Amino acid sequence: MLKYQHIADELENYIEEHKLQQGAKLPVLQDLMRQFNVSKSTVTKALELLEKKGVVFQVRGSGIFVRRHKRNGYISLLSNQGFKKMLEEFQLASKVIALDVRKPTKEAALNLNISIDDDVYYVKRIRFIHGQTLCLEESYFTKSIVTYLNKEIITESIFNYITEGLGLSIGFADTFLHVDKLTAEEAQYLELKEGDPKLYVESIFHLSNGQPFDFSKVTYNYVQSQFFIQAEL
Amino acid sequence: MLKYQHIADELENYIEEHKLQQGAKLPVLQDLMRQFNVSKSTVTKALELLEKKGVVFQVRGSGIFVRRHKRNGYISLLSNQGFKKMLEEFQLASKVIALDVRKPTKEAALNLNISIDDDVYYVKRIRFIHGQTLCLEESYFTKSIVTYLNKEIITESIFNYITEGLGLSIGFADTFLHVDKLTAEEAQYLELKEGDPKLYVESIFHLSNGQPFDFSKVTYNYVQSQFFIQAEL
């Protein structure tokens, strides 16, 4: 494991375990350097990570402080802990409605940057959280990249399979979201009424070499979904 | 201006002007170092900025490539171009419904980390985009920080006033969002029907020293609002 990632983890655990409050001061850079026996730039990188995750904030001339943002029930949409963890955790309870190899829609082909003649794995499923239906999800996986899928893999963790099983490394995702009304079909799956609010999220996942491999359209139950974002100004 | 910020801007402009497509390769690190006459770490920092903004992605052993994610009508929820620009741009068309000094609600006091006896500036307004009502917004500004506000300032740019006029430096924001149904009152302001979907966004803006100074609750017209997020995995 990389040094700066390790340091970031250690610091985050420290904050967690000692239940440090918002504004609590962490050791200064010099001390952290000595404590972990690394150079300044390594500590700085670790802190940048934590800043991006919203765990700390730094004030020049003053110090490094704990930033508290936790709200129960909210899911972070940002770096590391964000989408990945969320997908992994919620994977646990999910019901596969469809799984087959087919030709992509024009929309999917466009987003995956493939031809409409190329094959894709199509997956449709419902995800549950706390026994409630959380969302309805449709995914298109480029078959030339994700060469094989089955029900077991989907029920476990697709992303784990892609990294561990296929040896691919996932890079980044572009996510578009807007609010709309549920169609009759969606309402049925989510056990809500037609015309009720929905949060619609479209994501394009890319390998770390920039190739898109997964185009997903997710319709969230508005009652169950709340998100958390960190903005920098 | 900082060197690495300047480099980031230059590169972004270059990509924009030359209309570089997704996957287009940029000059290698060595060349960028020479081109801008700076050290490797400075170029790297510039590229980190651009990566965070979703403008480029880097592949070790391969190069630096353009990342395209533009979608018409979507507003980025992330770094730099995100909330700040959005707030500034949409400031143009807004109608102030209320502006006064009052005591904060318990909720506002909690989020601003002040006592319910402290004064706040309360601002309620509607924002318009393309002639349509975009959102209904309620803001609480800690009066001990934002010492004075008037209608002109609000109609211009509050954030500009805070940085330029008051000499404060804005740091970061925590944003929580969920979807719900419009109340009768909200529906009236947004020219929609009660029970229609709404996107509800709560933000706490902080100075760069960590002090919260603005707690905002925004109800978006679901027809007019769509957002864009970048996730790292």
Added chain:
DNA sequence: CATCTTAATTGTACCGGTCTAATTAATCAA
């Protein structure tokens, strides 16, 4: 011509340093 091996390319981790800017603490003057 395909396949394996090797070498060159290129971004990333990490070091250890200087100098600067913001903040905070200490000092001094009124």
Added chain:
DNA sequence: TTGATTAATTAGACCGGTACAATTAAGATG
């Protein structure tokens, strides 16, 4: 005690370097 001045603290910008890992290109091999 207050307020201004100065000094110490502290994070951040920036340099220039070494070593390393992933990718790509070139060469060798069958």
